Amino acid sequence: MKVAQFVDNYGPARNGLLVAVQQLEGDLLARGHEVVVVAPQSKGPNPHKENPSREEIRLPSVFVPKMPVRVASGRGFKKMIKKLAKNRPDVIHVHGFGPIGVLGLWAAIRLDIPLLVTWHTDFDAYAEHYPAVLPLLRGVVRLFARMNNSEVYAAHDIRQARLELGENASLLGLMRKMLTEADLVTAPSPKTVNRALMLAPTATVRCLPNGVDPLPVGEQPIECGDGPLIMYAGRIAPEKGFVLLLDAFELVTEIRPDAQLLIVGNWEQNPKLARRITRMRERHNLLLPGEKPRAELGSYYAMADLFAFPSQTDTQALVLHEAALAGLPIVAVDSELDLVIEPGVNGEFANPSPISFAAVILRMIDSLENPAWRERAATRSRELAGQWTVQSQAEEMIGLYKHLADKPQG
Structure with a gap:
C-alpha cells in the first residue's frame, strides 16, 4: 500500500505535529508500505529521508513572520499533481488546513483517490496570536478557486461561510469544505472531534489519539534544589x-x-x-x-x-x-x-x-x-x-488506510 502524506508543517522547528507525522511514516515503512511526503521546502529533522520506500516532494516555500515554520508559496502545485498522477498513491492523508492541505484535497478530487484528513492544529485559535498567518491562508482560498474554477471552494460556499462564521469566514469555510469532502476525518481528542463536527456537521469524524510511548530515563541532567x-x-x-x-x-x-x-x-x-x-x-x-x-x-x-x-x-x-x-x-x-x-x-x-x-x-x-x-x-x-501506545495507534491508522483503499471511488 502506498500512502501520500500532505503536511504543511515539516520543519524547521520540531513540534507535536511533526513528531506525530514522522512517527506515522516510520510505522508505515516498518510494515513494508510505501510513503510519499508532500511538504514545503525546509530544513529540519527528517529521520526517514534515506529510506528507499519513501519519496519526498518538496514545494517552494516562504517563512511565516514570527513563526518557526515555512509554508508552501503556491508555486509548483500543478506540476506536483501531474507527478502524483503518474505514481498514484492508494490513499491521500492530509495533516492540516494550510496550502499543502488544500493541495491534498485538490489532488484527491482530481485523481479520485480516497482522502483522510487529520485535524492537528486549532487554526482559528492560532490566528488570534499570529495575524500574519491569515493573509497567507486567505490567499490559498483565492488560489485554489482560480486554479480549479471554484470547484474546490465555490462562491456559494464563501457566502454561506460569511453568514454562519463571521470573521475569518473564508478560512473556516475552507476548513469546512475539506472536512466535508474527506472520506474520513480523524481527530486526536474528543475536544477536536467536537470542534470538527461544529464546523462540518455532516463530516465523518473519528477520534484517534496519537500514540505515545514512555521516554527513556538516564542520569539527572541538571542540578536542582530541594523544593517542589x-x-x-x-x-x-x-x-x-x-x-x-x-x-x-x-x-x-x-x-x-x-x-x-x-x-x-x-x-x-x-x-x-x-x-x-x-x-x-x-x-x-x-x-x-x-x-x-x-x-x-x-x-x-x-x-x-x-x-x-x-x-x-x-x-x-x-x-x-x-x-x-x-x-x-x-x-x-x-x-x-x-x-x-x-x-x-x-x-x-x-x-x-x-x-x-x-x-x-x-x-x-x-x-x-x-x-x-x-x-x-x-x-x-x-x-x-498507556491506553494509546505508538504500536496500537499505528495499527488502527493503517487499518483505516486499508479500509479506504479498498473502498470504491467515484
Missing part, C-alpha cells in the same frame, strides 16, 4: 499560554518560595517572553536547560514533581501523555484535554487565570507530600496514558 519542582516542556510562545504559567508561578512562590520551575524549551526565541524570564530568574528558582531532543526529555520528566500545562490551543498535547507516562500528576487549564487527567486522582483543571492556576498548583504540591497519594497519582497517570 514544577515542569513545563514544549514550545514557548504566547498561544501556549506561557504568560499565564509565569504569572501563576510568581504567585506560587509567595506561598512556597522554595518552589522551582523547570522550563524545557527554547525560551530565548520570543524576545518579549525571554526578557520576562530573564528578570524572573534573578528572583525565583528557574531551571532553563533550553530545547532538548525528545529522546532526552525522559530524564527531565523524572526530575519533576508535577507537570503544569497552561495552553488552551492544543488539540491533544503529546507532552501531557509523556508526563503521564512518567508518572507525573498534571495541572492544566483546558478541561477538554482530559485523555490522561482524572480530576482529583492524578491531576486537576484550573480556570485560565493566574490566581486559579497558582491555587491548584499549590494544592497539588500539598497533596504530593502524602506518599500514598503520590503513588496512586503516578499509577493512574501511567494507566491512562
Whole structure:
C-alpha cells in the first residue's frame, strides 16, 4: 500500500505535529508500505529521508513572520499533481488546513483517490496570536478557486461561510469544505472531534489519539534544589499560554518560595517572553536547560514533581501523555484535554487565570507530600496514558488506510 502524506508543517522547528507525522511514516515503512511526503521546502529533522520506500516532494516555500515554520508559496502545485498522477498513491492523508492541505484535497478530487484528513492544529485559535498567518491562508482560498474554477471552494460556499462564521469566514469555510469532502476525518481528542463536527456537521469524524510511548530515563541532567519542582516542556510562545504559567508561578512562590520551575524549551526565541524570564530568574528558582531532543526529555520528566500545562490551543498535547507516562500528576487549564487527567486522582483543571492556576498548583504540591497519594497519582497517570501506545495507534491508522483503499471511488 502506498500512502501520500500532505503536511504543511515539516520543519524547521520540531513540534507535536511533526513528531506525530514522522512517527506515522516510520510505522508505515516498518510494515513494508510505501510513503510519499508532500511538504514545503525546509530544513529540519527528517529521520526517514534515506529510506528507499519513501519519496519526498518538496514545494517552494516562504517563512511565516514570527513563526518557526515555512509554508508552501503556491508555486509548483500543478506540476506536483501531474507527478502524483503518474505514481498514484492508494490513499491521500492530509495533516492540516494550510496550502499543502488544500493541495491534498485538490489532488484527491482530481485523481479520485480516497482522502483522510487529520485535524492537528486549532487554526482559528492560532490566528488570534499570529495575524500574519491569515493573509497567507486567505490567499490559498483565492488560489485554489482560480486554479480549479471554484470547484474546490465555490462562491456559494464563501457566502454561506460569511453568514454562519463571521470573521475569518473564508478560512473556516475552507476548513469546512475539506472536512466535508474527506472520506474520513480523524481527530486526536474528543475536544477536536467536537470542534470538527461544529464546523462540518455532516463530516465523518473519528477520534484517534496519537500514540505515545514512555521516554527513556538516564542520569539527572541538571542540578536542582530541594523544593517542589514544577515542569513545563514544549514550545514557548504566547498561544501556549506561557504568560499565564509565569504569572501563576510568581504567585506560587509567595506561598512556597522554595518552589522551582523547570522550563524545557527554547525560551530565548520570543524576545518579549525571554526578557520576562530573564528578570524572573534573578528572583525565583528557574531551571532553563533550553530545547532538548525528545529522546532526552525522559530524564527531565523524572526530575519533576508535577507537570503544569497552561495552553488552551492544543488539540491533544503529546507532552501531557509523556508526563503521564512518567508518572507525573498534571495541572492544566483546558478541561477538554482530559485523555490522561482524572480530576482529583492524578491531576486537576484550573480556570485560565493566574490566581486559579497558582491555587491548584499549590494544592497539588500539598497533596504530593502524602506518599500514598503520590503513588496512586503516578499509577493512574501511567494507566491512562498507556491506553494509546505508538504500536496500537499505528495499527488502527493503517487499518483505516486499508479500509479506504479498498473502498470504491467515484
